[in-house]
Amino acid sequence: MRARIVDKNDILKIVDILRKDHEVIAPFQGRGRDSFFDVVTDANRDQVKMHLHNPYYPPKRYVLPHIEKLFDIDQAKMDVKAAYVEPKRAIFGIRSCDVHGIYHLDRFYLGRDYKDPYYERLRRGLFLVNVVCTDKELDIDNGCFCMCANTGPASTEHFDLQLMDLGDVYMAVAGSPKGEALFADPIFKRGDDSHVQRRRSILNEVRKHFKLAVNWYSAAVRYITTGQVPEELWAQVGNRCLECGACTYLCPACTCFTVADRKVDGKVVERVRLWDSCALSGFTRMAGGHNPRRAVHDRRNRRFFRKLAHYFVQRELSMACVGCGRCIDVCHGDIGMPSVVEIIRRGCAGKENDSTIIKR
Ligand code: SF4
Numbered sequence: 220m221r222a223r224i225v226d227k228n229d230i231l232k233i234v235d236i237l238r239k240d241h242e243v244i245a246p247f248q249g250r251g252r253d254s255f256f257d258v259v260t261d262a263n264r265d266q267v268k269m270h271l272h273n274p275y276y277p278p279k280r281y282v283l284p285h286i287e288k289l290f291d292i293d294q295a296k297m298d299v300k301a302a303y304v305e306p307k308r309a310i311f312g313i314r315s316c317d318v319h320g321i322y323h324l325d326r327f328y329l330g331r332d333y334k335d336p337y338y339e340r341l342r343r344g345l346f347l348v349n350v351v352c353t354d355k356e357l358d359i360d361n362g363c364f365c366m367c368a369n370t371g372p373a374s375t376e377h378f379d380l381q382l383m384d385l386g387d388v389y390m391a392v393a394g395s396p397k398g399e400a401l402f403a404d405p406i407f408k409r410g411d412d413s414h415v416q417r418r419r420s421i422l423n424e425v426r427k428h429f430k431l432a433v434n435w436y437s438a439a440v441r442y443i444t445t446g447q448v449p450e451e452l453w454a455q456v457g458n459r460c461l462e463c464g465a466c467t468y469l470c471p472a473c474t475c476f477t478v479a480d481r482k483v484d485g486k487v488v489e490r491v492r493l494w495d496s497c498a499l500s501g502f503t504r505m506a507g508g509h510n511p512r513r514a515v516h517d518r519r520n521r522r523f524f525r526k527l528a529h530y531f532v533q534r535e536l537s538m539a540c541v542g543c544g545r546c547i548d549v550c551h552g553d554i555g556m557p558s559v560v561e562i563i564r565r566g567c568a569g570k571e572n573d574s575t576i577i578k579r
């Protein structure tokens with residue numbers, strides 16, 4: 220990977236360069252802790268933030284829109300017309316956890332024999348400018364645990380360009396030929412060993428500020444994969460779920476959707492794809508009304524099985540959790556990923572020891 224140095228005052232010129240042939244999305248500060256991704260315009264360009272709390276609403280909607288038209292059906296002519304769109308977009312300021320979230324969606328929607336043509340078109344024109352989280356007050360939330368998920372704070376792949384604040388300058392690392400092509404612009408200057416040393420020591424320091432930097436995942440993966448989590452424990456988790464769906468909607472690694480038809484006018488019906496959530500009872504309800512997962516805890520255990528079971532880890536090459544911490548912040552029942560993993564680890568540890576002793 221090649222790297223260059225960019226003066227701090229020039230950093231938003233990268234947005235300007237990208238805007239020549241992309242719609243650029245970047246993070247902005249909202250009210251209080253709130254932040255959001257939005258399209259950069261001439262009017263808001265100077266308000267783009269390099270350091271801020273990662274927006275709750277993840278940038279996955281730029282490859283998997285909340286509501287996406289798939290095709291129109293003209294009922295009179297019995298004609299079906301696909302509604303493909305292929306925008307050229309750049310996400311400037313995407314955090315490392317969310318870069319991995321998009322990579323997870325890539326493996327789900329493009330990684331096997333069937334490639335989703337809608338996702339493929341949105342992904343093809345997407346340019347990712349990853350910003351490394353280095354400011355312990357502004358970038359790192361209490362719930363961030365990217366280090367446990369091995370996704371951050373500095374992503375090592377899956378971006379086109381990565382920017383890291385070194386104090387008076389930024390280090391820009393190219394992650395793809397498209398990213399490296401930007402280095403032709405004179406704002407990108409050659410660095411030296413002192414920049415590499417500074418990057419290393421800043422990262423070492425930043426890593427100390429992740430409170431959950433322990434590797435407790437592996438035990439939960441083992442207990443879930445081997446079916447050792449008792450039903451009562453899932454019921455305990457399920458009883459705390461209010462079925463709001465927020466954890467799945469805000470999760471950058473959740474992939475589920477449903478399809479629906481809606482009438483546009485007298486003759487044309489539009490088929491749309493919408494985000495769905497395993498937290499909602501309709502997710503598994505079948506035609507005729509039968510629901511194999513009627514109990515809340517039956518659906519909650521499904522979420523954690525899907526994210527942590529070894530079968531899926533093998534198939535998708537990683538857990539379906541990138542450590543962004545959003546489900547910790549939004550869950551009213553305090554059953555975000557770390558809490559549930561801890562409940563499982565504590566609830567199963569004694570039992571495993573007992574059975575090991577018996578087998579010996
Ligand atoms: S955010 Fe919490 S309460 Fe809402 S569906 Fe998810 S687990 Fe249930």
Ligand code: SF4
Pocket residue numbers: 466469470471472473526539540541542543544545546547555556
């Ligand atoms: S499970 Fe929670 S912490 Fe993990 S990626 Fe999804 S929202 Fe983020």
